[in-house]
Amino acid sequence: MTPLLEVRDLRKHFPVRRGLLQRVTGHVKALDGVSLDLASGECFALVGESGSGKTTFGRCVLRLEEPTSGVVRFQGEDLLALSPAELRERRRHFQVVFQDPYGSLNPRMRIQSILSEPLEVHDTVPETERAERIEELLTLVGLTKDAGRRFPHEFSGGQRQRIGIARALAPEPSLLVADEPVSALDVSVRAQIINLLVDLQNRFGLTMIFIAHDLAVVEQTADRVGVMYLGRIVELGATRDIFAAPQHPYTVSLLSAVPVADPARRRDRILLEGEPPSPLSPPPGCPFHPRCPIAKDRCRQEEPALTGSTDSRQVACHYPGELEPEGLGLSANGTF
C-alpha cells in the first residue's frame, strides 16, 4: 500500500544574519534530514522539547514554511513541486489545528463566518447548503448550533479549540496536523479535546500528525511515535514498544523526566545534565552526546544514522538499549 504521506530527507535551515551588511554567518538547522512514511488512518505523534524541530516539521509538510530541501509526497504527488494555485487547491486535503485557541481565531468574526470561510475557499459545499453544513460541524465537535452567531471571546479555551477543530474539518481533509492542541488548556478540559480528536480520527479515517511535548498525552492517542532532538528523529516506533522499552538514551531520559501522578512511585529520575545545545552550533558526532549518560568516544566523533527496519523500530544511537530504564525504577511494576 502506498503511504498517504511520504517525507524524504526533509531539511529546513534558517539563515542567521549578522552585522551591518546582514551577511549570512551561519544556519540554524531546525530540521536536519527527517524521513517518514504515514499510512492512511494512522495517528503519528512527534515528540520533543522546544527547539527540537517538531513544529517546523509540521509546517514544512503543510508548506506553511518552504523547506530548504527534501521531498514531501502526499498521495503520491510531490507537494514541493506544486504552483501556489495548485497548492491552494490541494490544501483542503491537509488541515491544521494550532496550539493557541486564543490567537488562531479572528476576534472580529462570528463563528459561522470563521467556519464558512474554508467552505467558500474550497467550494466543497454549494452556497445553499453551507448554513446546514456549519450546524453539522458545530454539532460534530460538541457545540450547540446557536454557537454560530457568537464571537470567539464568548467561548472558553476548550470551546475555542473545538471551533478550531471544526474549521480544520470543514473542507473534509484526509490529513490533520495537530500542533500541541491541548497544551494551552486546563487539565479537566484536555481530556475532552483529546477524546474528541481520537473519536473524529476513527470516524472519518483521518490520518493525524500529533505534535506534542507531553509524552503522557501521546501514549493515549498515537499508534506510532517519533522522538525528535535537534532537528533529527532519534527514535521511531510503535507507541507501545517505545514506552515499554525505549532504546535511545534520550527517549529513556525523557520518559524518566515525566512526572508520574502517583506518589508511591516517586523514583530516582535520570536527571539529564545541561540543556539542549543551540541548533546554531550542534556538537560534532551524536548531537545528544554532551548530555548522554552513556556517551563514549565514538559518540563524540561519529554521528549515528537512524537504523532499523522502516516498518518497526528505528534508532539513531551507537549503543541502543544500553541505558536501561529498569535500573532506574521505571518498570518496577511491569509497566512504568
Place this chain on the structure above:
Amino acid sequence: METLLAVDSLSVSFPVGDHWVPVVRGVSLDVGAGEFVGLVGESGSGKSMTAYAILRLVPDPGRITGGRILLDGEDLLGLSDARMRSVRGARIGMIFQEPMTALNPVFTVGFQITEAVRVHHRVSKREAELEAVRLLDLVAIPAARQRLEDYPHQLSGGQRQRVMIAIALASKPDLLIADEPTTALDVTIQAQILELLERLRRELGLAVLLITHDLAVVAETCARVVVMYAGQVVEEAPVETLFAAPAHPYTRGLLTAAPGLGRPGARGELATIPGQVPEMARLPTGCAFHPRCSEVMDECARENPDVYPLSSEHRARCFLHGTPASRSEAS
C-alpha cells in the same frame, strides 16, 4: 512540625460593575516549617490570587476582604506597608512562571542578585558579589563567576528560573512561594528545577508552597496537597492519601482525567469532567462543583458544603463526607 504560615478564612474580591465578586472565598491552609506543600487548581481556581494575597500583592482594584495570614503567629494583614515590605523578600520569597518577565533585561544577572543581597543585608559590594556567586553555586549554575556578567537574554529558560530562585534566596527566607515555576519549561528542565527545590528544602530547611495545575508535579515533590476549585479549598490531604483515596469528586475527576504514563486504560477513551470551570461572577448555587459532579445529590444545589474531616489530616468540602448544616440543625 511547627506551623510557619497559617492562612485563615482568607477572602479576596474584585469589583465588577457596581458589586464585588469574590475570587478567593474563605481559604484556610497551613504550611509547616520546612514543609513542601502543593496548592493545586485549574485556571480561575484562585490559587495564584491566594499566593499574591499572602504577600499582600493583590493587584488593584482587588481587595483582601477578610481573614488572617499568620507568619510565625504574626498577622501580616495588620502590618504597616513598610513592615510588610521587609517581610516580603526577607521572610517569604517568591518565584514566578515566566522568569524572563520577572528579571530586568537591562541589568546583568550579577547586578540583580547583588542588589537583592544588599537590600536585605548590610554588606560591602565585594561581599555581596561573593554572596551572589555562592547563591548561583547553590542553585547549580555552572561557572557562576562568569555568569554574573551575563544579561538575562543570554541565559536559557531553565537558567533564568535558577537565577530567580537565587534572587529569592538572597534574603534567606523561611518560605518560598513558587507560582507554576516549571510550566514554561521543557520536561527534562522541569525535572531539574523540581529536584533543585526539593534539595533546597532539605538543605536549608526552606518551606515551599508550590502552586501548580499539574497533579503529577505535586505527586513527585509535595508532602501535602491543598486542592482549590472556584475560589475555595475543596480537599486537603497528605500526598499519599490524596492519590490513594481522593475524597472530593473534583479531585477524583482530575486524577482520572489527567493522562498519565502507563496508567490503566492507556490508549483508550480518557475519563473526563464534563462542562467547564464556572465564571466567578456567575457561580452556581450551592456547591460550585455540583453541575459537573458525577455524584450530585439534591442538597448540593441548595447549600454549599462545609469542609468535613475524614481523618486528622484529611478534609473535603463535600456532602459525601458530612451532613448539610440545615439538616443537622433540624435533627
